[in-house]
């Protein structure tokens with residue numbers, strides 16, 4: 001407000017000074033007045049700029065906080081996979097990186113500066129009322145009209161259309177392919193460098209074109225704006241010149257009013273309009289996401305305790321489940337897993353094995369039917385209490401960029417427990433407990449896929465040692481060699497013999513020592529029984545077992561099984 005008022009005050013100060021010179025009066029007071037206004041103007045500008053940049057930074061941090069909370073807070077995970085929210089998520093996640101618009105600290109500077117100019121222009125218009133009542137109306141009116149005439153170009157209406165969002169997403173994806181180390185191997189091997197670059201350039205170019213097209217909407221209205229503004233200014237300045245030359249107003253008044261008339265132009269359409277629109281888009285996206293994520297990530301909070309569960313059995317009762325917007329993965333699915341036993345789920349890729357594991361963790365709720373633990377619907381059990389009962393190795397387990405110790409026990413555990421878990425997973429000599437498992441840290445190290453899998457297994461086994469009742473192992477050995485797999489399976493069975501174990505694998509030939517084997521196909525149980533029963537049955541399991549075991553000679557050792565690669 002103060003900065004906005006100063007240009008008008010300066011115009012008055014200059015008028016008073018010129019008046020004093022002309023009238024031969026003492027100049028000390030007018031000079032001091034003009035000097036003071038000038039200094040305050042100079043000092044306030046950088047202060048205001050620093051404040052607005054700071055406000056922009058804080059707003060960005062505040063939005064990031066809200067987004068982080070919106071993403072992490074829901075106990076389910078449907079909201080992070082919902083395609084309807086994916087575009088907003090990209091805009092919201094990266095809004096301050098300068099990819100989809102200027103960072104907020106720059107936008108906020110524009111907004112703050114624009115507000116000052118708006119106030120400054122209006123203050124100058126107020127001064128002009130001292131000249132003639134119609135002069136400020138004509139000038140301010142014409143400059144304000146530019147806001148209306150040029151409104152189309154200030155707001156990039158196309159910003160939220162599917163093509164713009166898709167281009168932003170594709171550009172971001174190509175950018176990630178180019179700069180992240182993960183895809184680097186295949187991008188180079190398959191000669192995709194040019195493809196990635198072209199994709200990025202094409203999408204960014206498309207975005208610039210769309211924005212440019214929006215900008216060109218200004219061409220025609222710009223002519224009208226110019227005509228209006230020129231007409232109003234010619235009228236006012238012509239009157240001023242006439243009144244001054246005829247002596248109707250003094251030289252001092254002329255200086256004040258001429259400066260004020262120029263000052264009214266600060267009202268014009270400009271940076272404020274663009275910055276406000278650009279900065280508003282991510283804010284809108286974050287706030288929209290906040291509202292939209294909550295319901296789709298929500299799971300009814302149960303209240304029952306999970307002490308000692310499962311003690312009797314886990315039962316899928318007529319369960320039907322589909323991912324948001326997808327076809328059912330499980331349909332009328334029934335399965336009983338007796339507590340304290342091991343059950344293997346085998347089936348080919350896409351059969352729904354991982355989905356079963358996720359449902360058991362209650363990351364989603366089925367659309368129909370129920371999962372019951374000891375006869376109690378999983379939805380009635382407190383989510384956190386249930387999850388404390390579950391230890392798991394997921395197919396795409398997390399690789400914490402943290403010391404080995406925290407990778408095995410993210411929530412903390414005594415070192416001897418951690419050593420025992422690593423030992424049981426065959427990972428005792430991988431690294432020291434304090435070694436960070438990522439490159440880019442002092443004495444950090446990265447592991448191979450199989451070594452990582454052993455660390456993940458140790459994490460689950462540590463959970464078992466701390467009392468987890470249900471162990472989910474989703475392809476825990478998929479990245480291990482055959483010998484490693486045989487060895488690991490023995491270790492798993494030993495370490496988990498007191499818990500209920502669900503062992504998921506697409507290798508039919510590797511699960512024969514589980515108590516019971518369930519063959520899953522298109523979300524249905526097609527065969528269920530022990531290895532011997534299923535072999536005797538001569539159905540799907542038998543076929544797949546023979547097919548996949550052909551590659552290995554199976555030798556009965558004294559302690560369980562070992563597999564040997566045939567030449």
Ligand SMILES: Nc1ncnc2c1ncn2[C@@H]1O[C@H](COP(=O)(O)OP(=O)(O)O)[C@@H](O)[C@H]1O
Nearest residue numbers: 081323326329348349350351352353354355356
């Ligand atoms: N997050 C998801 N969103 C939508 N569909 C999914 C998701 N995860 C898996 N699916 C689909 O569900 C089916 C079963 O997947 P999944 O349980 O991962 O199979 P499996 O672990 O047996 O290979 C597949 O058709 C897969 O495409």
Ligand SMILES: [Mg+2]
Nearest residue numbers: 353354355395
């Ligand atoms: Mg899977």
